[in-house]
Amino acid sequence: MNEPISDIDLNAYVDGELDAQRRIEVEAYLEANPEEAARVMHDMRVRDEIGLFMAGPAVEKAAAEMVTPQPAAEPAPPRPSRRSAPARRCRAASSGAPCGAARRRS
Template sequence: MNTIADPVTDTDLDAYVDDQLDVARRIEVESFLAARPDTAARVMADLRNRDELRLAMAGTAGAPRPATADAARRLERVLVRGRVFGLLQRAAAVTVFVAAGWFANEALGPFRITEVVASPPPPAYVEDAMRAHGTSVLRASMPSQPEVPVYSAEEIRSATAIVMPTLPTDWGVRDVQIYPSRFGPSVEMTIDAGDLGYVSLFAVRPGTFDVVQPTLAPAGDVASAYFQIGEVAYALVAAADAKQLDRAAGTLSATLY
Protein backbone atom coordinates (compact mmCIF):
# COMPACT_ATOMS: atom_id res chain seq x y z
CA MET A 1 0.00 0.00 0.00
CA ASN A 2 1.29 3.40 -0.91
CA THR A 3 1.62 5.88 1.97
CA ILE A 4 -0.25 9.16 1.43
CA ALA A 5 2.00 12.10 2.27
CA ASP A 6 -0.87 14.54 2.75
CA PRO A 7 -3.49 13.05 5.14
CA VAL A 8 -7.03 12.81 3.76
CA THR A 9 -9.52 14.93 5.72
CA ASP A 10 -13.31 15.31 5.69
CA THR A 11 -12.82 18.38 3.51
CA ASP A 12 -11.08 16.19 0.93
CA LEU A 13 -13.94 13.69 1.06
CA ASP A 14 -16.51 16.42 0.49
CA ALA A 15 -14.45 17.80 -2.40
CA TYR A 16 -14.22 14.27 -3.83
CA VAL A 17 -18.03 14.00 -3.80
CA ASP A 18 -18.30 17.43 -5.43
CA ASP A 19 -15.75 16.60 -8.19
CA GLN A 20 -13.50 19.38 -6.92
CA LEU A 21 -10.21 17.41 -6.73
CA ASP A 22 -7.55 17.05 -9.38
CA VAL A 23 -6.75 13.57 -10.69
CA ALA A 24 -3.73 13.01 -8.45
CA ARG A 25 -5.63 13.89 -5.28
CA ARG A 26 -8.63 11.79 -6.31
CA ILE A 27 -6.32 8.77 -6.64
CA GLU A 28 -4.96 9.42 -3.15
CA VAL A 29 -8.50 9.71 -1.74
CA GLU A 30 -9.58 6.49 -3.47
CA SER A 31 -6.53 4.73 -2.05
CA PHE A 32 -7.51 6.04 1.38
CA LEU A 33 -11.09 4.76 0.97
CA ALA A 34 -9.96 1.36 -0.27
CA ALA A 35 -8.43 0.68 3.15
CA ARG A 36 -11.47 1.97 5.08
CA PRO A 37 -14.73 0.20 4.12
CA ASP A 38 -16.92 2.15 6.56
CA THR A 39 -15.76 5.54 5.28
CA ALA A 40 -16.00 4.32 1.69
CA ALA A 41 -19.62 3.26 2.25
CA ARG A 42 -20.49 6.72 3.57
CA VAL A 43 -18.81 8.43 0.63
CA MET A 44 -20.62 6.12 -1.81
CA ALA A 45 -23.93 7.07 -0.21
CA ASP A 46 -23.01 10.74 -0.65
CA LEU A 47 -22.16 10.12 -4.29
CA ARG A 48 -25.50 8.42 -4.80
CA ASN A 49 -27.34 11.37 -3.27
CA ARG A 50 -25.41 13.75 -5.52
CA ASP A 51 -26.24 11.71 -8.63
CA GLU A 52 -29.93 11.43 -7.64
CA LEU A 53 -30.11 15.20 -7.39
CA ARG A 54 -28.41 15.73 -10.72
CA LEU A 55 -30.69 13.19 -12.41
CA ALA A 56 -33.77 14.74 -10.87
CA MET A 57 -32.80 18.25 -11.93
CA ALA A 58 -31.84 17.16 -15.46
CA GLY A 59 -35.14 15.37 -15.99
CA THR A 60 -37.41 18.10 -14.66
CA ALA A 61 -39.76 19.39 -17.35
CA GLY A 62 -42.53 20.80 -15.22
CA ALA A 63 -43.10 20.44 -11.50
CA PRO A 64 -40.18 18.77 -9.70
CA ARG A 65 -40.54 15.17 -8.55
CA PRO A 66 -40.98 14.59 -4.80
CA ALA A 67 -37.63 12.82 -4.79
CA THR A 68 -35.89 15.99 -5.96
CA ALA A 69 -36.43 17.98 -2.78
CA ASP A 70 -35.55 14.93 -0.65
CA ALA A 71 -32.32 14.38 -2.52
CA ALA A 72 -31.46 18.07 -2.28
CA ARG A 73 -31.92 18.02 1.47
CA ARG A 74 -29.69 14.98 1.86
CA LEU A 75 -26.98 16.50 -0.32
CA GLU A 76 -27.20 19.79 1.60
CA ARG A 77 -26.54 17.92 4.85
CA VAL A 78 -23.50 16.30 3.25
CA LEU A 79 -22.07 19.64 2.10
CA VAL A 80 -22.79 21.42 5.37
CA ARG A 81 -21.16 18.72 7.47
CA GLY A 82 -17.69 19.73 6.32
CA ARG A 83 -18.34 23.41 7.03
CA VAL A 84 -19.63 22.88 10.57
CA PHE A 85 -16.30 21.58 11.80
CA GLY A 86 -14.53 24.66 10.45
CA LEU A 87 -17.06 26.98 12.08
CA LEU A 88 -16.64 25.22 15.42
CA GLN A 89 -12.89 25.62 15.16
CA ARG A 90 -13.24 29.38 14.56
CA ALA A 91 -15.76 29.72 17.41
CA ALA A 92 -13.37 27.94 19.77
CA ALA A 93 -10.55 30.30 18.76
CA VAL A 94 -12.76 33.35 19.36
CA THR A 95 -13.72 32.01 22.78
CA VAL A 96 -10.06 31.60 23.70
CA PHE A 97 -9.25 35.17 22.63
CA VAL A 98 -12.23 36.60 24.52
CA ALA A 99 -11.28 34.68 27.65
CA ALA A 100 -7.71 35.93 27.33
CA GLY A 101 -8.98 39.48 26.93
CA TRP A 102 -11.09 39.31 30.06
CA PHE A 103 -8.17 37.83 31.97
CA ALA A 104 -5.95 40.70 30.85
CA ASN A 105 -8.68 43.17 31.75
CA GLU A 106 -8.86 41.84 35.30
CA ALA A 107 -5.09 41.68 35.66
CA LEU A 108 -4.37 45.10 34.15
CA GLY A 109 -6.78 47.39 35.93
CA PRO A 110 -6.33 50.50 33.70
CA PHE A 111 -7.79 48.66 30.67
CA ARG A 112 -11.28 48.28 32.08
CA ILE A 113 -14.31 48.60 29.80
CA THR A 114 -16.54 51.57 30.52
CA GLU A 115 -20.24 51.78 29.72
CA VAL A 116 -21.16 54.17 26.93
CA VAL A 117 -24.74 55.20 26.42
CA ALA A 118 -25.48 56.74 23.03
CA SER A 119 -28.87 58.27 22.36
CA PRO A 120 -30.12 58.26 18.78
CA PRO A 121 -30.77 61.71 17.33
CA PRO A 122 -34.42 62.82 17.36
CA PRO A 123 -36.37 62.66 14.08
CA ALA A 124 -36.17 65.63 11.71
CA TYR A 125 -39.72 66.70 12.47
CA VAL A 126 -38.68 67.56 16.05
CA GLU A 127 -36.53 70.36 14.65
CA ASP A 128 -39.58 71.65 12.76
CA ALA A 129 -41.58 71.46 16.00
CA MET A 130 -38.99 73.52 17.86
CA ARG A 131 -38.99 76.10 15.06
CA ALA A 132 -42.81 76.27 15.07
CA HIS A 133 -42.78 76.70 18.84
CA GLY A 134 -40.41 79.65 18.52
CA THR A 135 -42.66 81.20 15.87
CA SER A 136 -45.71 80.77 18.11
CA VAL A 137 -43.93 82.45 21.03
CA LEU A 138 -43.06 85.33 18.72
CA ARG A 139 -46.67 85.61 17.49
CA ALA A 140 -47.96 85.67 21.06
CA SER A 141 -45.77 88.69 21.82
CA MET A 142 -47.18 90.71 18.87
CA PRO A 143 -50.54 92.48 19.42
CA SER A 144 -50.95 92.77 15.66
CA GLN A 145 -51.01 88.98 15.31
CA PRO A 146 -54.26 87.84 16.92
CA GLU A 147 -54.47 84.31 18.26
CA VAL A 148 -57.06 81.91 16.83
CA PRO A 149 -58.41 79.78 19.69
CA VAL A 150 -61.17 78.23 17.59
CA TYR A 151 -60.21 74.57 17.26
CA SER A 152 -61.90 71.87 15.19
CA ALA A 153 -60.12 68.52 15.13
CA GLU A 154 -62.48 67.31 12.39
CA GLU A 155 -61.69 70.25 10.12
CA ILE A 156 -57.94 69.75 10.61
CA ARG A 157 -58.27 66.06 9.80
CA SER A 158 -60.30 66.80 6.69
CA ALA A 159 -57.85 69.42 5.41
CA THR A 160 -54.50 67.83 6.34
CA ALA A 161 -55.22 64.11 7.10
CA ILE A 162 -53.69 64.76 10.54
CA VAL A 163 -55.51 63.24 13.50
CA MET A 164 -55.11 65.33 16.64
CA PRO A 165 -55.06 63.77 20.11
CA THR A 166 -57.75 64.49 22.68
CA LEU A 167 -56.61 67.20 25.09
CA PRO A 168 -57.05 66.91 28.87
CA THR A 169 -60.14 68.72 30.12
CA ASP A 170 -58.09 71.27 32.07
CA TRP A 171 -56.09 72.31 29.00
CA GLY A 172 -57.20 75.35 27.03
CA VAL A 173 -56.39 76.06 23.37
CA ARG A 174 -54.92 79.52 22.80
CA ASP A 175 -54.00 79.40 19.11
CA VAL A 176 -54.10 76.99 16.17
CA GLN A 177 -52.10 77.55 12.99
CA ILE A 178 -51.21 75.55 9.88
CA TYR A 179 -47.48 75.97 9.22
CA PRO A 180 -45.34 74.73 6.34
CA SER A 181 -42.68 72.13 7.11
CA ARG A 182 -40.21 70.01 5.16
CA PHE A 183 -42.85 67.25 5.23
CA GLY A 184 -45.79 69.37 4.09
CA PRO A 185 -48.54 71.10 6.07
CA SER A 186 -48.20 70.83 9.85
CA VAL A 187 -50.44 71.78 12.75
CA GLU A 188 -49.07 74.03 15.48
CA MET A 189 -51.31 74.39 18.53
CA THR A 190 -50.43 76.54 21.56
CA ILE A 191 -52.08 75.52 24.80
CA ASP A 192 -52.44 76.64 28.40
CA ALA A 193 -51.60 73.25 29.94
CA GLY A 194 -52.19 73.75 33.65
CA ASP A 195 -49.05 73.00 35.68
CA LEU A 196 -47.01 72.72 32.48
CA GLY A 197 -47.81 76.31 31.56
CA TYR A 198 -47.53 77.42 27.92
CA VAL A 199 -46.89 74.45 25.61
CA SER A 200 -46.93 73.78 21.88
CA LEU A 201 -48.37 70.65 20.30
CA PHE A 202 -46.94 70.06 16.84
CA ALA A 203 -48.31 67.44 14.42
CA VAL A 204 -47.15 66.43 10.94
CA ARG A 205 -47.15 63.50 8.51
CA PRO A 206 -43.41 62.64 8.15
CA GLY A 207 -43.92 60.25 5.26
CA THR A 208 -43.22 57.04 7.20
CA PHE A 209 -45.46 54.60 9.03
CA ASP A 210 -44.22 53.87 12.54
CA VAL A 211 -45.18 53.55 16.18
CA VAL A 212 -42.86 55.49 18.49
CA GLN A 213 -43.53 55.71 22.19
CA PRO A 214 -43.14 59.15 23.84
CA THR A 215 -39.44 60.01 23.87
CA LEU A 216 -37.67 63.02 25.33
CA ALA A 217 -35.41 64.96 22.96
CA PRO A 218 -32.40 66.69 24.55
CA ALA A 219 -32.50 70.47 24.30
CA GLY A 220 -31.54 73.60 26.19
CA ASP A 221 -34.09 75.65 28.09
CA VAL A 222 -36.95 74.24 26.01
CA ALA A 223 -37.79 70.55 26.34
CA SER A 224 -39.62 68.39 23.83
CA ALA A 225 -41.21 64.95 23.84
CA TYR A 226 -42.09 63.30 20.54
CA PHE A 227 -44.12 60.26 19.54
CA GLN A 228 -45.66 58.75 16.42
CA ILE A 229 -48.84 56.78 15.80
CA GLY A 230 -49.06 55.34 12.31
CA GLU A 231 -48.54 58.03 9.67
CA VAL A 232 -48.73 61.06 12.00
CA ALA A 233 -45.95 62.25 14.30
CA TYR A 234 -46.32 64.62 17.23
CA ALA A 235 -44.05 66.74 19.41
CA LEU A 236 -44.94 68.45 22.67
CA VAL A 237 -42.65 71.44 23.30
CA ALA A 238 -42.42 73.66 26.39
CA ALA A 239 -40.08 75.41 28.78
CA ALA A 240 -41.16 72.96 31.47
CA ASP A 241 -39.88 70.05 33.52
CA ALA A 242 -38.86 67.30 31.10
CA LYS A 243 -40.37 64.48 33.14
CA GLN A 244 -43.71 66.29 33.38
CA LEU A 245 -43.62 66.91 29.64
CA ASP A 246 -42.88 63.23 29.00
CA ARG A 247 -45.88 62.18 31.12
CA ALA A 248 -48.09 64.66 29.30
CA ALA A 249 -46.95 63.26 25.94
CA GLY A 250 -47.84 59.77 27.17
CA THR A 251 -51.31 60.97 28.12
CA LEU A 252 -51.87 62.48 24.65
CA SER A 253 -50.49 59.42 22.90
CA ALA A 254 -52.86 57.11 24.75
CA THR A 255 -55.90 58.95 23.33
CA LEU A 256 -54.91 57.97 19.77
CA TYR A 257 -55.26 54.21 20.28
Protein backbone atom coordinates in the same frame (compact mmCIF):
# COMPACT_ATOMS: atom_id res chain seq x y z
CA MET B 1 4.77 13.61 3.10
CA ASN B 2 1.06 13.30 2.27
CA GLU B 3 -1.46 15.23 4.26
CA PRO B 4 -4.13 13.15 6.01
CA ILE B 5 -7.44 12.77 4.17
CA SER B 6 -10.08 15.11 5.59
CA ASP B 7 -13.82 15.51 5.11
CA ILE B 8 -13.01 18.38 2.78
CA ASP B 9 -11.04 15.96 0.58
CA LEU B 10 -13.88 13.43 0.66
CA ASN B 11 -16.45 16.06 -0.30
CA ALA B 12 -14.21 17.30 -3.09
CA TYR B 13 -13.86 13.68 -4.27
CA VAL B 14 -17.66 13.29 -4.35
CA ASP B 15 -17.96 16.52 -6.34
CA GLY B 16 -15.15 15.55 -8.74
CA GLU B 17 -13.04 18.55 -7.77
CA LEU B 18 -9.73 16.87 -6.88
CA ASP B 19 -6.64 16.89 -9.04
CA ALA B 20 -5.40 13.49 -10.20
CA GLN B 21 -2.74 13.09 -7.49
CA ARG B 22 -5.08 13.87 -4.60
CA ARG B 23 -7.85 11.73 -6.14
CA ILE B 24 -5.48 8.73 -6.19
CA GLU B 25 -4.59 9.37 -2.54
CA VAL B 26 -8.27 9.58 -1.55
CA GLU B 27 -9.06 6.36 -3.43
CA ALA B 28 -6.22 4.57 -1.62
CA TYR B 29 -7.62 5.89 1.68
CA LEU B 30 -11.12 4.67 0.79
CA GLU B 31 -9.76 1.27 -0.16
CA ALA B 32 -8.20 0.96 3.29
CA ASN B 33 -11.30 2.35 5.07
CA PRO B 34 -14.46 0.55 3.87
CA GLU B 35 -16.78 2.42 6.26
CA GLU B 36 -15.64 5.75 4.85
CA ALA B 37 -15.92 4.32 1.33
CA ALA B 38 -19.54 3.33 2.01
CA ARG B 39 -20.30 6.84 3.25
CA VAL B 40 -18.67 8.39 0.17
CA MET B 41 -20.59 6.05 -2.15
CA HIS B 42 -23.81 7.05 -0.38
CA ASP B 43 -22.96 10.73 -0.83
CA MET B 44 -22.25 10.15 -4.53
CA ARG B 45 -25.59 8.39 -4.96
CA VAL B 46 -27.44 11.24 -3.22
CA ARG B 47 -25.60 13.77 -5.43
CA ASP B 48 -26.66 11.85 -8.56
CA GLU B 49 -30.27 11.55 -7.36
CA ILE B 50 -30.43 15.28 -6.73
CA GLY B 51 -29.00 15.92 -10.20
CA LEU B 52 -31.64 13.68 -11.79
CA PHE B 53 -34.40 15.29 -9.76
CA MET B 54 -33.30 18.77 -10.76
CA ALA B 55 -33.01 17.81 -14.43
CA GLY B 56 -36.27 15.82 -14.41
CA PRO B 57 -38.79 18.68 -14.46
CA ALA B 58 -36.73 20.61 -17.00
CA VAL B 59 -36.49 17.59 -19.28
CA GLU B 60 -40.21 16.87 -18.94
CA LYS B 61 -41.07 20.52 -19.59
CA ALA B 62 -38.83 20.64 -22.66
CA ALA B 63 -40.39 17.44 -23.98
CA ALA B 64 -43.89 18.86 -23.47
CA GLU B 65 -42.97 22.06 -25.27
CA MET B 66 -41.47 20.26 -28.21
CA VAL B 67 -43.59 20.61 -31.32
CA THR B 68 -44.21 17.56 -33.40
CA PRO B 69 -42.31 18.06 -36.63
CA GLN B 70 -44.61 18.95 -39.48
CA PRO B 71 -44.19 17.17 -42.79
CA ALA B 72 -42.24 19.14 -45.32
CA ALA B 73 -44.38 21.42 -47.44
CA GLU B 74 -44.71 20.57 -51.07
CA PRO B 75 -42.34 22.57 -53.21
CA ALA B 76 -43.74 25.69 -54.82
CA PRO B 77 -44.66 25.36 -58.48
CA PRO B 78 -41.95 26.49 -60.86
CA ARG B 79 -41.94 30.17 -61.66
CA PRO B 80 -42.78 31.15 -65.23
CA SER B 81 -39.90 32.18 -67.39
CA ARG B 82 -39.17 35.87 -67.98
CA ARG B 83 -40.24 35.56 -71.59
CA SER B 84 -43.86 35.07 -70.63
CA ALA B 85 -43.89 38.00 -68.18
CA PRO B 86 -44.47 40.76 -70.76
CA ALA B 87 -47.40 38.85 -72.22
CA ARG B 88 -49.00 38.48 -68.80
CA ARG B 89 -48.52 42.15 -67.96
CA CYS B 90 -50.00 43.35 -71.18
CA ARG B 91 -53.38 41.61 -71.30
CA ALA B 92 -54.66 44.44 -73.46
CA ALA B 93 -52.59 43.11 -76.38
CA SER B 94 -55.29 40.61 -77.28
CA SER B 95 -57.95 43.35 -77.34
CA GLY B 96 -56.00 45.41 -79.89
CA ALA B 97 -54.87 48.20 -77.52
CA PRO B 98 -51.11 48.89 -77.53
CA CYS B 99 -49.20 47.55 -74.52
CA GLY B 100 -47.73 50.97 -73.69
CA ALA B 101 -51.22 52.43 -73.43
CA ALA B 102 -52.26 49.78 -70.95
CA ARG B 103 -49.23 50.54 -68.78
CA ARG B 104 -49.87 54.28 -68.71
CA ARG B 105 -53.41 53.85 -67.40
CA SER B 106 -52.30 51.70 -64.44
